Every structure is written in C-alpha cells, then in structure tokens.
Amino acid sequence: MTIETKITEHLKQKENGNGEKKYSSKDFSSDQDVRWCPGCGDYTILKQVQKTMPEIGVDREDIVFISGIGCAARFPYYMDTFGMHSIHGRAPAISTGLKVSRPDLSVWIITGDGDSLSIGANHFVQLLRRNVDVNLLLFNNQIYGLTKGQYSPTSPEGSTTKSTPFGSIDHPFNPLSLSMGADGTFVARTMDRDPRHLQQMLQRSHQHKGTSMLEIYQNCIVFNDGAFELFTDRKTRPREAIYLEDGEPLVFGKDNEKGIRLDGLKPEVVSLEDGGYSKEDLWTHDEGDKTKSYLLSQFFDAPAPGETQMPRPFGVLYAVERPCYDEGVNHQIDAAVEQKGQGELDNLLQGPETWEIK
C-alpha cells in the first residue's frame, strides 16, 4: 500500500529481514494442551502443518490461522502463530477482510466439512470465486464431530447418525466438484494418513497464489471411524487411490500396473501388464486443463451399473493462475492514489460548493 498508516509504521520496527528467521517445528506449537480424542486424525495434520511452517520461509508473526467452529476449528489454539477461533462457517469472510487489508500476511483457514460445506458454504464458494490469496484446509471427516456425531453434507447417503437413526437421505456434496463449479483456481486432495503427501500439498497450497482449497480426508475415530479406510489403508490404498503428478500419466496399483486412459470423454481403467496398453496410451495429468480436472473430480460417486469404479484421486487436481481479489483491491487503491494523488481531507470536507456567513 502506498499510503502511510499506523500499521505500515508499526511494521517498520520489525526486526531483521522477512522470512530469514530459522524455525523448528516446535516453534510452531503453542503452550495449550491438545484436546482432541486420542487417535483423532487431527493430530497428524497438526504435526504436518507444524513441520511445514518452518519450510515456507515466512516469519512466524506473519502467519495467521483462522478457523470457524468444530473439532478441526480448535486447530489455531495449538499453533504458536496469530490465530482466531471465530464463529461457525465465517472464517472465509473474516479472512477476506484480513487479507484484503493486510496483504503482507500468510493467512490459513482451518475448517471442517460442516463448517465450510454446511453453514459456511456460501462464504466458501464466494471465497473461491473471488480467489482471495489464502489457503483453506478442509478437514473432511464426513461427520459433525464437535456436536457429537450428526451427519454432514459430505456424509454418504444412508449414513445412520445421531440425527438420522434411519439413515440420511440427502445426497452429499462432492467438495472438489463444488470447488471447481465455484471457479476455484487450486483444488487438491490429501489424507491424514499420508504425512509426506500431506506436507507436499501444504507446500503447494502455500505456493499457489489465490485461494488454495485443500481437502484433507481426516478420520474421526469416535463418530465415524474408518470412513476413508479404503484410501488410507496400506492394503487397499494402491487399488483405491491414485496419486496425481502434473505431466505424468495416470498410473496406480501396487506396482503401478494399472493406468487410466481416455476413450473420448470416457475415462477407463486399463492394465499395463497384459501388453494391451503402455504408459504412452494413458491420460497424462494436466493441472491446467479444466475439463480433465473436472473429470478427475468426478472420480467420486459409485459407478453407474456396468461401469468400473475409478480410483480416488489425491494430489493437485487443478491449479491455474487468476488475478486475486485482495491484490485487485489494493491495485485499485494504488491506482486511485497515483491518478488523483493521496486524498486531501480538507477538500473532501469542503465539498463542491461552499458559502460564507459573515
């Protein structure tokens, strides 16, 4: 911002150059005891975030974690950065106000599937549309944890929960398709049980300029244990999950023996063993191709009769550059100042026409 304020003054007194400080992961753990259920997936996510923060080259005091309400939303209390445990579903709106007025900060939103896709779904889609330069970590456990086990907008149809003793009726959201429908510029998925991949995705989220939507499959051991076992379990993972690498062919399986190719618009799983197909025939992942990314996000619902189940994609499905809202707003202010010069309060007070009373 070209305009001098108490904030710009205040920040001048900052010790030594930005991002030069060296941290260890423990520098990011606060003095609060962590209060999640033993075995909750949130623990490992916290650990990976604390491990990643020292790597991103941002001073600790320039990092802000903002959450809504939920088990996941307790997260900021455990990070020794600035943080706000706000109100249910509103973290994206609060973060927008913060990031627009403080573009110098690295802002991280922590939210659950209920927080972001139920009460907060409006702010969620608007954030993606505006492409505010923040990182949103969506802890998806397909349940309302904090309120002790009601179904959420990501719970599969038929879920029997506290509020649906006879099974849930509503069709769940596909969070990635919804994000793409809202024109998100960075759409990715990872899981609590794969620390390495989780760290990579956190890095990617940080690096992306714009809203980074990272869905994290997180196990709620108490109210929805094993919801993602197919993907997290060592035995089934190779069959059920596929890891995406930009520019690489879509291969999966224990020994990468399977691949996915596109037959026109229809993706199909092919074997790389029976000589029928080789890597060259496969669909190569292109993070910048919206159609392909959409198709990947559709590897989700149970297959139509006759069709084969596609593996669930993990990694960055979609990533493109688009101007960020926060940047745009600040540019507009700078431009106005350039053009008209910084505002003269006395001119404003005086207005277009005045008169004297003697």
Place this chain on the structure above:
Amino acid sequence: MTIETKITEHLKQKENGNGEKKYSSKDFSSDQDVRWCPGCGDYTILKQVQKTMPEIGVDREDIVFISGIGCAARFPYYMDTFGMHSIHGRAPAISTGLKVSRPDLSVWIITGDGDSLSIGANHFVQLLRRNVDVNLLLFNNQIYGLTKGQYSPTSPEGSTTKSTPFGSIDHPFNPLSLSMGADGTFVARTMDRDPRHLQQMLQRSHQHKGTSMLEIYQNCIVFNDGAFELFTDRKTRPREAIYLEDGEPLVFGKDNEKGIRLDGLKPEVVSLEDGGYSKEDLWTHDEGDKTKSYLLSQFFDAPAPGETQMPRPFGVLYAVERPCYDEGVNHQIDAAVEQKGQGELDNLLQGPETWEIK
C-alpha cells in the same frame, strides 16, 4: 402420507378431481398492479409463466410461488396462486420446509442473481444437492435491481456500478457450472426475449422430478440495459447463441451453417458449408451425459488466447433422475409407520420404565 391429520382432512373437501380444472392465463394474474419499470424483462417472464400455468394441469390452489427479495422477487404478488414474498435469499429453505411437509403442492421459487447467488448461495447449492422437487427460476440480470444498481455475483469483471465506480474486481459465478458442481439434476438456460423457448423451458422445469434450475437472462433496462443483447438481439443471436435439443447435433448460425464437434475433450466450431464437416461429425447433445453437459456449461468465459469463442447454450444442458429429498423423507415416515405401526402417544409418554406411588 399414511398418517391422517387436519391437513389431509382439509384437503379431502377439495372440489372435483385434481388437475381437471380448465384455466386461461388471466386466471393466474392477481389484482395487484404490476410495478416493474416500463420495459423491464420481468414483464415478459410474468406473461410466459401465466401462459404456461394453465398447461401444466395443476389446480391453481395447489401452486405456490415463493420468492426472496428483489425486483424479481415481487413476482408472486402478480400471480393469482398462493405465494410468499419472503426474506432475502431464503426462498429455497422455506420451499424445502413447505415441499417436504406438503408434497402435494407444485412449488416454484422466484429468485434473482443476488438473491440466489449472493446472500442465498448456500441455500441454493443445498437445494440442488438435496434435489428437492421444486422449480427454481433464476432471473439473472447481472445487477442488483431493487437496491438501484450495485454489481452482483454474476456481473462481469470490471463492471462499473454504484458500488464499484472504478470497476468490479471479483470474478463472477458461472451459475450453470456452479449448479452442476452442486450436483443439480436439472440445469437449463433461457432468456426473457424468446417467449416460445421460455415457455418450453418452464414446461420442462415443471416436468422434471427434482430441483429444476432454470436460469433466465433478464434485462434490467434501468441499471444494466443490454447486458445480454448479444444473445437476445435478432441480428447477433444466431451467431452468439446455440439452442440445445436432446439427441440433436449442436448446430447454430443464421442458416444452421455452423456446428460444434468434439476433438477429444476440446469442443471446436466447424463450418457445415465448406464441405469439411457434416451434421454426422458433430457433437450430439445428450442431456444425461454429465461431462458433456459440464463442457456446455463452460461455453461461458471469454476464450483463452488463440481459442474461438463458443456460442452461449440455451435449453436444457443437463437432466437426470435422482431420488428427491422430499420424497425420501416421506418414504421414511411411511416405512416407519409400516414397520412399527403408527405411534401410540401413551406408550411414548410412559417410556421404558415406570413405577407406582400409592
């Protein structure tokens, strides 16, 4: 509902069989004078709706129009049916309550681009996800009309409006992509200036079981005149708009001289005149093909450099059957009654364990 209530009793006294009454369009116009600006696109929409209602074979008293707030939202006052002009953005939630408890009614939601995609966007996506059997008419004029001209979530980037004197910064929603991202089961588009097509689309919306999302391009003559001229103007329409027919090839142009074919995942405009391509080579529209429908919904943004602008699709982009939330809820109740028999209040009051005090 298998359970007898005052409502079921009350409805028994209904005169003669359902849907047998004959109406003319004037039976659907109320005694209120219409108060939109002269020349507003809302007038013709009102007219087409009043023309269509007598055709759908539903008794007038079984039709309910529910709106939020906005110019468009004044609509129910002008329909001589049951109606509610509710609060800003909440019509989908109100309609869900009504339709679930009164599945016998034909419920129509009237909403604007601000009403449904700004303040009401959460209820909008949840409605589509749940697939409640109602019809939603989205009057999109890319502006806030009632509040006298601020930009809306569908206003193009750079729109200069009352609230954005230097041009809007945020990237607009693509309402149809958003609807598909929310797993809507019926996604269609029409325009105020094509009465015949508008009527067809109203019919289709009524016929579809589930949430019918019909976007209507509507001209706000006062605050955003000509926003859709390219598509509505007789001269440019043939070039800029394409009408979709299920099972038919994608052709457009003054003399249907142009078509669209798919080169892998990439749609391209081809000429049907220079003998290069014939109708057979074209993409045939399939309302049930999610991927193709998504691609069509993407005929929206300005083309990337080097790519050609696609015509804007009108008609039903996507239509599939999926269980409706309201039906599911009522089935569950019926099932419970079947299984346990209708509840005995005295058993409930008594509870599991009692004791006597003499």
Place this chain on the structure above:
Amino acid sequence: MSIQNKVQEEVTIRFAGDSGDGMQLTGSLFTNTTALEGNDLRTLPEFPAEIRAPAGTVPGVSSFQLHFGSKEILTPGDKCDVLVVMNAAALKANLSLLRSGGIIIANTSGFDKRNLNLAKYETEVSPLEDDSLADYSVLEVDITKITKESLSDSPLGYKEVERCKNMFVLGLLYWMYNRPLQSTITFLKKKFKDKQDIANANIKVLKEGYHYGETTEVFSSRYTVKEASLKPGTYRNITGTDATVLGLVSAAHQSKLPLFFGSYPITPASDILHGLSKQKHFGVYTFQAEDEIAAVSSAIGAAFGGSLGVTSSSGPGIALKGEAIGLAVMLELPLVILNIQRAGPSTGMPTKTEQADLMQAMYGRNGESPIAIVAPSSPADCFESVFEACRIALEHLIPVMFLSDGYLANGSEPWKFPQTKDLTEIEVTFEPARTNNGQENGDAAKFLPYVRDERFVRSWSIPGTQGLEHRVGGLEKEDETGDVSYDPDNHEKMVKMREAKRDKISEFIPLQEIDNGVENGETVVVGWGSTYGSIRTVVHELRQEGVDVSHIHIRYLSPFPRNLETLLKGYDTVLVPEINNGQLVRLLRSEFMIRAKGINKIKGRPFGVEELKEEIKNGIGSSVA
C-alpha cells in the same frame, strides 16, 4: 464390630470418572432404582467440554450427581455427601463439590503415577497418601483389580472386563443405601440379551460390589432413605430434553397437525433433534438444515403449509434466527422456537447453563416485532411448557419462544406423566375453501387473509384450498387485505395491532399464582425458568424459619399474566434471582415501575441453595433503602 443403620432424609451422591468409565450409566441406574424405591430425586449430569479430552486428564472427567430423599427434592444438591472417583483427575475436578466430612470412594488403581501426572498433580505422592483429604472419610478400593480378579475366568477380553468396574461401584452403593439389585439386573439382562457373557460379567461384578460392602469392615454404617410422600400415581424418570420431545409430539397429536422440526445441531439443543428423529412413526418430520437460518425458514415454510413448524437452537444459533422470526411476526403464522440457553456471549461456554437470552427473546429483531415467550421451570415441566408454547403459537398464529436451558435439558426428575386422554385439545381450523359460488375459476369476492377474529387472530389459509389463493410477505401489510401498504396510518395501526394481538394472549393463559407464601407480604422472590428448584427450596426453608417471604415463578414472560402487576405490588420487596446479569428484573422495573432488585449469578451453574439463601436474606427489606 457391627454395622449400624442410619436413616437419612436426603442424600447427594456424585459419580465421577473418566469419560470412558461409564459414570453416566452408573448414575442413571442408581437413579432408576432410587426412583422405584419411591424417593423424590433430581439429577444433573456434567459432561466434559465439547471436545473429548485425553483419558485421565481433568478436562476428560465426566460426572453425574444425584440428589434423593424422603422429602421434596427440587435441586441436584449443592454439595455431595458421597463422592465416587474412578481416577485422580476425577478427584481433582470434583473435590470442591464434596461437603467437609463427606465420604470419598476412590478407585486406587486410578491413582498411579501415570494418572497423577495426567491429572497434573504437582506432588509425587498421591492425594490418597498425603493428608490433603483429612476432613473427609476416604474409602480406598482397588476396584479395577477386584473387577479383573472376579472376572478372571470370564471369556471376556481385557477391555470388556475393565468396562465392568463401574458395576462394582454401583453394587457397593446399593449396599450402602440398602437398595435392591433387581431392577439393575433386569436392565443388564435386557440390554445385553444377545451378549450373555457381558450381561453375566456385569451382574457378577455388581454383586461383588454389594458383597464387598457386606463383608469388608470398612464401613461403620449403612443408610436408609425412606419413601417420599409424592402424589399417588404412576411415575417415570424424565430429562428436560425428553420432556420437550414428548411435549412437541403431544402438541402435534392434540392439534392433529404434522410436526415439522427444522434444526441445525448445536450444544445443548441437539438432543431434541436426536429425540424427535426417532419419532418418525408419529409422522414427525425432522430436517437437519444447512444452518439456523435455513432451519427456521423451513419451519416457516411448513407452517405456511399447515404444519406445526418448530425450530430449535442455542447460543449463537438463536441470534442467527432473528431476521426470519421477524418475517413470521409479519406473516402472522405459528412458529415455535426452542431456545436451550447456554452460557454466552458468542460461543461462550457451550456446555454450561445460563438464562441470558431473555432480552434477546424480547427484542432481538429489527423493528417492533413482538412475540410470545414461555419458560419451563423443571425438567418435567418442559412437557407442559412446550405444549403451551405450541398451543399459543397455533391458536394465536404468532411466533413463540420456549426459553429452556442446558441445566433443565440435561437434568432429570420423577414425572407423574399424563395420559393422552387428559391432554387438552389445541384448537386449529383452517379457513375453508370457497367455491366461487358454484361457477368455477370465476373470481369470487376478494379473499381477505388479514381479517381478524375477536382475539385479533387472522385466518390460517393453507395452500391447496380453493378460492383462498393469496400472497403474504415481509413488507408491511394493509389491514384486512394483507396487500403491501406504505400508508402511514396503516403502518401505525398494524404495529399496534401486532402488539395488541400478542398482549391479548394474556387472556388465554392462566392467572399468575403464588408458588409458595402469601399475597401482600413483605418480600417476594420472583423467578423464571430453571431457578425454580433452588428458589422454592430456599423460600420453603425461610418460611419454616418464620421469614415473611413468598415465591412467584413466571412461566409466561410475554405477555405477562394479567394479574402479575397487582400481585407484585402487594410486596414491599421484590427480589429477582437470575442466572444472568439482570434481565427479568429490567422488564419488571420498566413494565410496572417496581423497585425490583436482582440477585445474579453468572457462573454457568444453577444457584446453590445455600448461596441463594444468603443472598435472599441479605436482600430482604433492601428495596426500602
């Protein structure tokens, strides 16, 4: 040495342990047995704060307090006489709630180094060893060990065996208080009918505990608490939440309307959603909405369609409903809003109780938008109060807020439940169809949806009724026609009308009664909601001590009963205890210009009888100053 048998008039027992130790079950089983023995009683469970904390830590402690006696019991008791602690954390968290001289029953294996550390005991020595518990009589039993031993030959796995240890405690207490084991045994057999081994194990350990009391010499005495003189009749035990659920289903039944319940989960209101979602065979619709706004909106939509539309929430969730409640005020449709109050502001302390939403209920909307307010006074009273809320909403076509709180919702007491035939009927008639004097579809005389009856109530004209097609909305309505109107005089008329309509309800609710005491006395204690038990107990005691103090408890807070002003003006001093910073007291002062004085506690807890007694004593005569 022989064990002597003492008779006690009342006893308070507190079961405390880790969330995993099954203290809630232990407590409720003891409660049922006690109820069957004919005691009056009141219980209060205390769960850990929202997030489940690690086992063994203080935040992980879960407890259950039971107060029972041969006299009238109206509170869960201030301090307990017996404190059961399954581990060190439980002791740390609850010791302050034990009266000096009270009994501690401690599970020693819950006091090993690991547990002491988890409970953050500074000292290395267990509190059981040092003299920190000198003023209490402590009974140490290695419950875990005994349980394991007694189940050594059971086929159960380690964990399952462990889980039986709460039955030992139960058995031991049954012995102490001369309680039969039968009902518990029956319960266990029923609960685990497909898991014989588990049933047997639990029963074995239960008896083990009972015999332990008999055989070991550690206890010098057993206690008997005689039957209370409850009104004759059939009773059940009930929590505020269950009573609310039953009240709603009953109101739907008595009005012969479908119940539509739109809600969004939040502590402590969620349990009502859980309870109602089980009642589908009563034709109950439960809709878990995307947020509180959609929840209340859906209820309004259902009400427009002719259903009994109900929504529920707590704390911040209620704040979100304000706009839509205002719409219902304008539409003049029935709507019931259940507010299970919790400690605020903002997210506050979700698991703690408070009464701080009364002003919000009165004024938490834009413009002049009067609604009715009803508050229950005990867990069982939630039934009648919520039934009344529904009756008022349906008979007066107005939003009604039911102001309960977490303490009432979770607490329980014996309830002489009614029979369907004894329930009053709720009068609802839908405006009948108009067949346009025979000729079809012709326009009949314009239907006037905002014409009112003598109670100022308009007609309920539901979709599907021929000839009643009409439009309603949130813009100001023209008198009678209901058309949009910007006419200045009409607006004033309608604002006054909506208020008059709300006030008119006072003619259709009971007159205010004096709960205990006399008209025209020196001091009256005026309460509302969950403070009932404590106030009644205190006033009862004070009157026995000869103090001229009476008790008035207000269920109908908006409008007030029409005799309330006269009643209150009959006393020199008006004291108003509330679990807030002074809200009803403000309403009474501004409504009636009486120098009411507040007694306020804002600790997320009900009033203790002793502390309230002190405050009231100090308050007496204060207003004269």
Place this chain on the structure above:
Amino acid sequence: MSIQNKVQEEVTIRFAGDSGDGMQLTGSLFTNTTALEGNDLRTLPEFPAEIRAPAGTVPGVSSFQLHFGSKEILTPGDKCDVLVVMNAAALKANLSLLRSGGIIIANTSGFDKRNLNLAKYETEVSPLEDDSLADYSVLEVDITKITKESLSDSPLGYKEVERCKNMFVLGLLYWMYNRPLQSTITFLKKKFKDKQDIANANIKVLKEGYHYGETTEVFSSRYTVKEASLKPGTYRNITGTDATVLGLVSAAHQSKLPLFFGSYPITPASDILHGLSKQKHFGVYTFQAEDEIAAVSSAIGAAFGGSLGVTSSSGPGIALKGEAIGLAVMLELPLVILNIQRAGPSTGMPTKTEQADLMQAMYGRNGESPIAIVAPSSPADCFESVFEACRIALEHLIPVMFLSDGYLANGSEPWKFPQTKDLTEIEVTFEPARTNNGQENGDAAKFLPYVRDERFVRSWSIPGTQGLEHRVGGLEKEDETGDVSYDPDNHEKMVKMREAKRDKISEFIPLQEIDNGVENGETVVVGWGSTYGSIRTVVHELRQEGVDVSHIHIRYLSPFPRNLETLLKGYDTVLVPEINNGQLVRLLRSEFMIRAKGINKIKGRPFGVEELKEEIKNGIGSSVA
C-alpha cells in the same frame, strides 16, 4: 396592477413530479441557491418505494421538500406553502401536505386524460377544472408546451427538450423568491460542459421561467426571505449520508488507520457504500460482501489486522449481524456498525424512516454482550456522531453501533464544516513487538493479550508483530491470558468486566447537556436521534409561550452520560417522543426508575411540529397522575 413584495420568515416548498421529471435536481438546485443566500434550511427528498413504478402513476411520484427561513430551521416543515406538481399523480399524492391557502403550481399538460387515468382520478374532469382545489390558489402553466416552444430552434431531440421543463419551474420560483440565477447557471455549464446544447437549452428554459413570472400578471406578489443569523463561518450543504461518509474518512485519518468498510447493499444504508467506494485515494477499502454476515465478519477480520473495521446495514440486515457482533464483544476488538434504521419489522417499509432498533442494538445478541451506542441528531451531526462512534470503538476496543435513520440519511442542511486541523486525534497504539530479550525465536515470557489498562481496555496486538503471537476466539476467555476457560468464577468475572468496560466509557464522553431550558424544571422532553429538529422547534416555541419545559437530547445511549440520572430526576414530568412503540422510555424507566412517558408515532415519518406540540402539551404534568 403592480406586484407587491412580501417578506416572509420561513417558507416550505414541495417539488413533486414523476420520477422522470427531475424534481430531486430542481429541489437541490433551489436549495443551493437558497443556502448561498444565507438562509437556514432543511430538506427532505421522498423517493418512490423501491420498485420504479410506471410513469404517471401515484407510486411513481418523486418529491423534494425544502424548508428555509431567516430563523433557525430544524425540520423540513410539516405542511408546505407552495406545491409544484408536474402531473396529476403528483397532485394526488401530495395535496394533503399543502397548507390550506397554499399555492399550487401545476403543469397542465400533466393533467390530460391519460395522466388522470394513470393517477386513478375517478372523475373525468381534471381537479384543476372542478372546484376541489377551492381552498388553494392554483397557478396553471403548460410548462411542457412553453418549454418546447422556447426550444423549438434547439438542436436537441424530443426527449432531451422535454427533460428541460423542470428548469422552467426553477426559474419561476427563483422569480417568486427573488433568487439570483447565477449559481444554477454556473452549475449547468459545469455539468454539461461537453454538452453545450443541453447546457444552453436548460439555461434558456430557466430564464424563460424567470421571465414568465416577471411578464405574466398571474402573481400578485413576490416574496423575500432574509438571511438567517447563522454562526459566522464557511458553510456547505450536506446530507446525513455524506456526513457519515466524511466522518468515517476523518476518523480513519485522525487515527491514521486504514478504513475497511464491509457491507451488503440495502435501502437506505447503501448510499454510504456508494459514497465510500469513491474514496479509494484516501486508502479506503470497500468490500461488497455476499451478505451481511460476511460483511460484518470481514470488518472483524480487518480489525484483527489493525484497521478501522466498519460495517453498515438497515432493517433485516442488522438482525443478521447479531451473532458476529457477539464475537467482536468477546474478542474485544474495535468494530463500528452503522444502522440506518428503517420502518420494520421484517422487510417493513424500506423507504420509510423509524427508530425501532434501539432495543435490538442493546440486546439483539445471545448472552450478556454489552456494546456502545451513539445516535446522530441531524444530517450534519452524522459527521461528529460517527466520528465519536469510531473514537469509542478504537480507544475502547469495543463494538459501537451508530443508530441513524432514513430521514437523517436523506435529509440535508447547511453545515459549518470543520477543518482537518480542528479535528481531535484518535489515540491508537498497537502493542509493540517483543524481541524475546535478544535471543531469537526463543520463547519469551508468555504474552498476555487480555491484560487491561485503567479503562479496562486490553492491548491491540496485531499480526506481524514479533513476540505477540496469540489466539483469540468466541469461547469464554481466561482473565489476562485470554486462554479458553470454563472456570465458573472466571466467567462471572469476565461478564462483569465486559459490562464494566462498556460502562467505563461514560468517563470518556461529554456530560449530558440541556439542549434548551433549565435544570430542575416542571417538564423535560427527552429525545434521541432524528427527532431532534422537531423537539427543539416545539420546545423553543413552548418556552416562548412561557411553558416550563426543557429539552434534553441524548447522543450517547450506551453507556448513558454519567450525569443523566441526576439531570432527569430534576423534573416532575419526563416525556420521551420516539418514532417507535416506546424504547428509550423503557430504558430510562428500568435504569433510573423514573415515570418517563412515551410519545410515539409509528408512521414511517418524522414528527410534525404541530402534532408533537399537541402531544407535549397534553403530556405536561401527566406523570403526576
């Protein structure tokens, strides 16, 4: 016959026509000229209800009322002396606002059959022809025709020519009231500097109108309104909306903070968003959020980052902000909420004014969540009041609601505007960095974000400050540390602390002054907000008539000025006029136990001076009864 010149002390003119007739412009141009002539004045535009109605219909009428004089002018005037009507609908809609004997200037071509039908005049004959206007002196001019003729040789198109007709009216009135044309001519030249033809046409017609007065004999007299005795100084004309915008920009300037304004459009608050969005070169951030909840939330986020966070709305939009305001109360961050009140409840009458959100401002949130409230008393006073709201928010880290209304927002008056150098400074200091006594990243002594100064205000510790990393949230905070706490005593302490902090503000605001009258009198009229002008006028008149009545106008409604109680208790009768059903009156009664009596009008309009005078006269001495 010669035209005589009459001197008048005050005049009220009402310009009425179709939305397309440019009456708003005509009115404001006359206003500017009048201001330049040194009169005191007050204006009030009245727009058609939200939706633009068809031309020629009553709902389509737009009007502008100007009250000016040589005496102090504080209201737009009850009834007007001159009514300009451009068509039949304008007459129908406004005739009731013309005093009997008043002058009607009617554009006859607006009274043809078409217009009479559109205006729904039953009779076939024009009201100008029948004797329905007998009590008024009517001047009929075919303005449209004259305009066309005088522009017959202009290159302008039909529509553009038509649009000039309002200038004829203006010219004619300038002649009637001896006003110079110059400033208007300058304005037109400036406005149409790139459209010479249009400028010339308008100027020609303007002069045409002036000459028409001079040449035709229809008028028997012209009028002079002498200069008012305003305080010497430089003045400008200003609306409440503009004054609010300026106040906000000034507060940001004087606190040297960025202004972040998050809002969602709604009538009548939207214009503030429009005004601020033009001030980007002052570093003003305007964010049009997706809804009111996001709007207030974004302002909270900005405040957390160190900006002056402001949000605005009206009616239902304010109800939606309650939950988030509660969060700000808990976070103890500065937040300014602008509530431009409109007639409610629910959607109500969006274009009409009301004062019915005071109680909501006080209590419209869950739990005990005290905030500060400031209310402006005139269009120009919006500047100082909103500046004060910002000062309090920033210096006391608390949410402050600015309670204006549609009448103030749209009205205008002359303003002796301040200079930057005269503005007070707003003291803001951010908590400085802590460099962990040299050694980097090491853990310094724990930073305590909820430690307070002598005003009970905590530190503002913004992100980017080394060593201040901390977490805040909506759960109850532990004293000093700000950590989450469920401790009962801590909760009570914090609830009381938040209240004490709010109340402490009373030591940092001016003492309540008596606007007019004496201490310890018989009757005092107590007002707040936009009723100022009417009350002041009435009290002034009554005192001149020798009535012992005083006027106290409260700007600071929460907390009240610390001397208010003593002041009010000095009078036998306390009358409280409000544009609501009685809200401040309730606060005064419950706070101070004084028998304040309400005078209430709920018609979407300010009090007329005459009607208020009546009510006050009746009210005097009433409290004794």
